[in-house]
Amino acid sequence: MNWQNFLDIFHNRRAGITEEIFIRSRDKDGLNPYQWVERATPRRGEHLDLCCGSAPLFLNSKDLSVVRLDRSQGEIARAHQRGAEGLVNGDALSLPLRSNSFTSVTVSMALMLIQPLSDVIGEISRVMVQDAYLNIVLPGGGPFIGVGDLRIYRQIARYGGSNTLSFPNGRGVRTIRTEAAKVGLTESMDDKRTFVFTPRSIEEAELFIDSLYLKDLPDLDGERKTKEKIAQDILAKGSMKIPLRMLGFRKIS
Numbered sequence: 001m002n003w004q005n006f007l008d009i010f011h012n013r014r015a016g017i018t019e020e021i022f023i024r025s026r027d028k029d030g031l032n033p034y035q036w037v038e039r040a041t042p043r044r045g046e047h048l049d050l051c052c053g054s055a056p057l058f059l060n061s062k063d064l065s066v067v068r069l070d071r072s073q074g075e076i077a078r079a080h081q082r083g084a085e086g087l088v089n090g091d092a093l094s095l096p097l098r099s100n101s102f103t104s105v106t107v108s109m110a111l112m113l114i115q116p117l118s119d120v121i122g123e124i125s126r127v128m129v130q131d132a133y134l135n136i137v138l139p140g141g142g143p144f145i146g147v148g149d150l151r152i153y154r155q156i157a158r159y160g161g162s163n164t165l166s167f168p169n170g171r172g173v174r175t176i177r178t179e180a181a182k183v184g185l186t187e188s189m190d191d192k193r194t195f196v197f198t199p200r201s202i203e204e205a206e207l208f209i210d211s212l213y214l215k216d217l218p219d220l221d222g223e224r225k226t227k228e229k230i231a232q233d234i235l236a237k238g239s240m241k242i243p244l245r246m247l248g249f250r251k252i253s
Contacts, residue, residue, distance in 0.1 A: 003168045007113060010213065012074035016054035017211045018109060023056065024204075025195035025242055033137065033195055033244055037106055040135050040189065040246060045103030048127060050092055051110035055079035064104075067097070095123045102127050108137040111176060112167035113213075118179045125183035128251045134185060138171050140192055140243030149241045155230050159223075160214030167213070173247065180249050189248025198239040205231035208240060 022033045031039070034056045041047070043063040049055070052068035053075045059082075069088040070076050076089045090096045092107075092114055105124055114120050124134060145153070157165045169175060177187060199205040209230055234240055 003113065003115070007213075008072065011053070011070075011072035014210065015072065015074035015078040017207065019054045019056045021197055021208055021211045021242075022195070025197040027193045027195050033108070033242075036193060036244075037108060037135060037137060037246065040191070040248065041104050041106060042133055046101060048097070048102045048105045050095075050105055050107045050124065051114075052079065052084075052087075053108075055082065055084035055087070057106060057108065059084060067102075069095070069097075092123065093119045095127055097127050099126050100129050102132055103129055104133045104135075106135050106137075109139070111136055112138055112169050112172045115168050117169050117172060117175050118182075121176065121179040121185070122183055125180075125185055125251060130251060132251045133188075134180075134249040134251070135189070136176060136247045136249075138173065138176075138245045138247065139167070140194070140245040141171060145194065145241040145243055148237055152230065152233055152237065152240065155233065156209055156212055156214070159209070159226050159230060160212070165212060171245070173245070176247060184251055184253035185249040186252050187247065188250045189246065191246045191248075193244055193246075195242040195244060196239050197242055199235055202228070202231050202235055205234040208234060 025032055027036065037057060043061060047058065047064045047066045049057050049066055049068045052070045055068050058064055058066050067086045067088060068079060068084055069090045071091050073089060076087055079087055088096065105128060111117065111120060128134065153165060157163060197208060199208060206227060209227060
């Protein structure tokens with residue numbers, strides 16, 4: 001199964017799973033990842049929430065007119081159920097949107113997955129007006145998690161049939177910077193934060209495991225005993241650190 005087919009199945013079966021983890025994760029300032037993104041986004045004009053998932057961003061914003069686009073019908077259905085407006089079922093590789101339409105764009109936890117990355121960046125730039133802002137959230141890396149967290153992440157990766165957790169584009173930072181520069185996007189921000197997810201039950205610990213795009217698991221579930229053991233380790237540890245990185249760009253040409 002290729003990555004795109006896997007992602008289609010994953011998000012249709014598990015719509016909203018990323019939100020379920022992120023909404024209960026906090027950084028040192030008490031913010032969850034969505035609040036972090038919202039604070040970094042200008043509250044004016046027309047906004048595109050690309051790969052919006054279950055639409056957790058800007059639900060209560062009165063200053064932004066938001067278009068929310070996602071490829072997954074399951075995610076769009078869940079977003080619709082919660083009352084989100086401006087929903088579009090579409091592909092990030094060929095946006096069904098007019099050029100020069102948006103004053104800001106967010107892409108949260110998606111650009112490490114979509115290929116070819118150059119096409120996505122080109123489409124994002126196309127729909128941005130001059131001086132528009134783009135904020136991209138990616139998995140973090142580096143020394144932002146402890147030894148205990150790293151050990152459990154490695155257990156989860158092995159459970160998924162790999163030595164490390166990986167994505168089609170890696171974390172994508174270098175390629176995103178290169179492709180953004182080609183289409184007139186100038187980097188304006190590079191912010192790294194660590195969020196802490198604290199499960200309250202074995203079920204929430206298993207949900208954390210399920211959220212990590214383990215591609216090689218049969219029927220997306222894997223061996224039950226192995227999963228239960230990792231979930232018990234997470235619960236015993238008490239929390240898991242989630243390192244994230246936000247790159248910001250501005251369209252200047």
